[in-house]
Structure formats: C-alpha cells, structure tokens
Amino acid sequence: MLGALRSAVRELCQRYPDQYWRELDVARAYPEAFVQELTDAGYMATLIPEEYGGAGLGVTEAAAILEEIHHCGANAAACHAQMYIMGTLLRHGSEAQKREYLPRIASGKIRLQAFGVSEPDSGSDTTQLKTTAVRESDRYIINGKKIWISRAEHSDLMLLVERTTPADEVAKRTDGLSTILVDLRQAVGHGLTIRPIRTMMNHATTELFFDNLEVPVANLVGEEGKGFRYLLDSLNAERVLIASECIGDARWFIERACRYANERVVFGKPIGRNQGIQFPIARAYANLEAARLMVSRAAELFDSGAACGAEANMAKLLAADASWEAANVAVQTYGGFGFAEEYDIERKFRETRLYQVAPVSTNLILSYLAEHVLELPRSY
Numbered sequence: 001m002l003g004a005l006r007s008a009v010r011e012l013c014q015r016y017p018d019q020y021w022r023e024l025d026v027a028r029a030y031p032e033a034f035v036q037e038l039t040d041a042g043y044m045a046t047l048i049p050e051e052y053g054g055a056g057l058g059v060t061e062a063a064a065i066l067e068e069i070h071h072c073g074a075n076a077a078a079c080h081a082q083m084y085i086m087g088t089l090l091r092h093g094s095e096a097q098k099r100e101y102l103p104r105i106a107s108g109k110i111r112l113q114a115f116g117v118s119e120p121d122s123g124s125d126t127t128q129l130k131t132t133a134v135r136e137s138d139r140y141i142i143n144g145k146k147i148w149i150s151r152a153e154h155s156d157l158m159l160l161v162e163r164t165t166p167a168d169e170v171a172k173r174t175d176g177l178s179t180i181l182v183d184l185r186q187a188v189g190h191g192l193t194i195r196p197i198r199t200m201m202n203h204a205t206t207e208l209f210f211d212n213l214e215v216p217v218a219n220l221v222g223e224e225g226k227g228f229r230y231l232l233d234s235l236n237a238e239r240v241l242i243a244s245e246c247i248g249d250a251r252w253f254i255e256r257a258c259r260y261a262n263e264r265v266v267f268g269k270p271i272g273r274n275q276g277i278q279f280p281i282a283r284a285y286a287n288l289e290a291a292r293l294m295v296s297r298a299a300e301l302f303d304s305g306a307a308c309g310a311e312a313n314m315a316k317l318l319a320a321d322a323s324w325e326a327a328n329v330a331v332q333t334y335g336g337f338g339f340a341e342e343y344d345i346e347r348k349f350r351e352t353r354l355y356q357v358a359p360v361s362t363n364l365i366l367s368y369l370a371e372h373v374l375e376l377p378r379s380y
C-alpha cells in the first residue's frame with residue numbers, strides 16, 4: 001500500500017520538473033498548479049476521515065506523501081500545513097464545524113493552509129503572544145499582529161492562536177489561549193491586512209495585522225482558553241511530517257551527489273573515485289537512514305494513539321540535521337556548480353536550511369529532550 005502510494009506521488013511530481021520549481025523560485029511565485037493537482041488527486045485530504053470525504057489514512061501515509069514530494073526535488077511547504085492543522089479541527093472541532101468545513105476541504109473547494117501562531121515580540125515563547133480576541137456577544141474582536149504566517153494569501157481559512165483571557169488573569173501561563181478559525185476571504189480588508197515577506201527561499205510567508213477584526217464565536221475550535229493544549233496536540237504531527245520532508249530532501253541531495261560524483265571527470269577520473277568525495281556522501285547516507293527509522297517510529301506511535309512527544313521531536317531534529325548535512329555534502333560534491341541556479345542544488349540548499357529554525361528551532365527541541373526526557377532542570 002505505501003509502495004503504491006509513493007509511486008503514485010512520484011508519478012505526479014514528475015510532471016513538475018526542476019525547471020518548474022526554479023522559475024517559481026526566481027519569481028517567488030506560489031506553485032498553484034502543483035498544489036491544485038495534489039488536491040485533486042486527494043493527497044491533501046489524506047488525514048480527513050472517509051465520512052467527511054477524505055482518505056481516512058494516518059500520519060504514516062501523510063509522511064510518505066510529503067517525503068516523496070521532497071525526494072522528487074519538489075517542495076510541499078506550499079501545502080503541507082493542511083495536513084497538520086487538520087488535527088486540531090478533527091480532535092477538538094464540533095461536529096457542526098467538521099460537517100461545515102471538512103467535506104469542502106477534502107474536495108478542494110476551500111483550503112485550510114494557514115496556521116497563525118508566531119508573533120514578532122514573543123518568538124518561541126508562545127505563551128507570551130499578544131494578539132487578543134475579546135468576546136462581544138456573538139463575536140470575537142481580534143487585535144494584534146502575527147509574523148511568518150505562511151500561505152495566508154493562498155488559503156481560505158486560517159487557524160489562529162490568540163489570547164482570550166489576559167495573561168495576568170490566568171493560573172498557568174499556558175491557560176487563556178484559544179484557537180479560532182478565521183475565514184480569510186471575509187477578513188482581508190475588514191480588519192485584516194496581509195503583507196508578504198520576501199525570504200531567502202520561495203515560501204509565501206507573510207505578516208498579518210489585525211485591527212478590530214470581527215469573527216463569529218461559532219468559529220472557536222474546542223473550549224475557550226485551552227488553545228495551548230490543542231496546539232501541542234497538533235505539533236507532534238507537524239514535527240513528524242516536516243521530518244519526512246527533510247528525509248525526502250536528504251534522499252534527493254544524496255542521489256544527485258552520487259550521480260554527479262560518477263559523471264564529473266577531473267584529473268582523468270570520476271571525482272566519485274576519491275574517498276574524499278565518497279566518504280562524506282556515505283556518512284550523510286548513514287545519518288539519513290538512521291533519521292528515517294526515527295521518523296517511521298514516531299509516525300507509528302502517533303497513529304497508534306501512543307505518546308510520541310520525544311520521538312516526534314527527535315525525528316524532527318535528526319531528519320533536519322540529516323537533510324542539512326546532505327545539502328552541504330551535495331554543494332561540496334558539485335564544487336562551483338553547486339552554486340549555479342541551473343543545477344538546483346543551491347535552491348534546495350536554501351530550502352532545507354529552514355528546518356533548523358522552523359517550525360521549531362533545534363535549540364527548543366534539545367530543551368524539550370533535556371527537560372522532559374532526561375529530567376534536567378528547565379532552562380527557560
């Protein structure tokens with residue numbers, strides 16, 4: 001089953017060759033055709049239960065899809081969020097919300113691609129976020145700003161995390177945050193302004209400014225004040241899925257590096273005959289395979305409903321390190337051509353660098369492991 005799924009994804013991706021991604025990268029344009037085809041093929045509805053029109057599969061299958069997309073040199077960052085944001089709606093949304101949104105998301109009529117957590121002033125300390133939603137009869141009035149909110153210009157819905165009870169009125173600093181679905185089509189121009197941020201890679205990320213945006217109370221997902229808990233729930237899926245993209249990137253870099261090392265002749269022999277070229281590629285391969293085992297383990301635990309915080313975090317850490325090592329090795333193997341746009345190595349190198357920082361930075365994963373697994377003192 002997984003093998004057939006992987007082949008089908010690869011077949012689709014072959015219709016979007018290097019040149020497609022290269023041109024979009026130069027223009028910093030959104031891969032609309034690619035995302036539409038993935039949606040039409042049903043891949044973006046992998047985690048939606050069958051009763052709501054989805055495939056009803058698990059994170060294991062979703063991870064395989066994202067890995068293959070990246071293994072083909074493509075980039076799922078344009079659409080991966082729909083897979084992990086979905087978890088909050090599935091687990092904590094009301095039946096009415098699921099009936100209203102899931103079938104239309106599954107069929108591709110609407111997109112749930114934006115996840116609004118990060119803010120300029122709170123950084124990794126999510127409990128300190130400042131955006132507020134104040135209830136006034138049947139509406140929430142939202143004020144504040146968000147940064148790095150990817151795909152907001154290409155999504156119909158955004159899951160927004162904001163404060164509904166002031167920080168000085170809650171018992172625990174993780175209390176008082178809530179998750180609200182914002183209909184971006186209605187919000188833009190009526191209290192929400194989206195400003196794109198140009199980044200080192202093509203990522204469609206933005207800043208958001210909320211100025212008395214009104215959202216119906218019916219859009220609250222789950223209970224008011226419990227948003228931080230819901231956020232943690234979806235983060236494990238996010239870590240595993242992003243880790244699988246890193247695995248795909250690492251495979252792509254290693255395959256390209258091997259191909260080039262066999263073809264490129266210098267001093268009368270292929271550069272791949274030199275152990276100075278072979279060994280870094282072989283080491284990157286070993287690290288990739290080790291990371292891959294951790295990703296499968298984390299996905300398996302997630303799908304069985306078991307606790308997987310440690311494994312999901314380790315999967316993200318090891319896979320992001322493996323893809324970054326493979327990226328570096330590929331640049332070194334390609335020599336000067338590693339820097340030329342037409343070889344695509346430099347583009348993927350820029351793309352995979354992100355995963356040391358986002359969606360969670362390496363230091364924060366190490367802190368999690370130190371504190372929650374190794375029982376070392378909390379550092380922050």
Ligand SMILES: Cc1cc2nc3c(=O)[nH]c(=O)nc-3n(C[C@H](O)[C@H](O)[C@H](O)COP(=O)(O)OP(=O)(O)OC[C@H]3O[C@@H](n4cnc5c(N)ncnc54)[C@H](O)[C@@H]3O)c2cc1C
Pocket residue numbers: 114115116117118122123124125147148149150151199203205354357358359360361362363364367379380
């Ligand atoms: C291209 C891109 C897309 C993104 N997309 C989204 C999105 O769609 N939605 C969204 O909500 N967010 C998104 N983000 C935000 C991303 O999740 C954050 O950038 C990331 O979590 C790091 O937060 P920060 O940038 O505020 O860094 P900071 O928290 O300011 O940290 C800066 C550095 O300090 C380190 N640091 C901070 N505290 C500690 C500590 N206690 N111990 C050790 N080191 C520490 C960090 O590891 C990091 O290296 C995106 C970011 C980027 C760059």
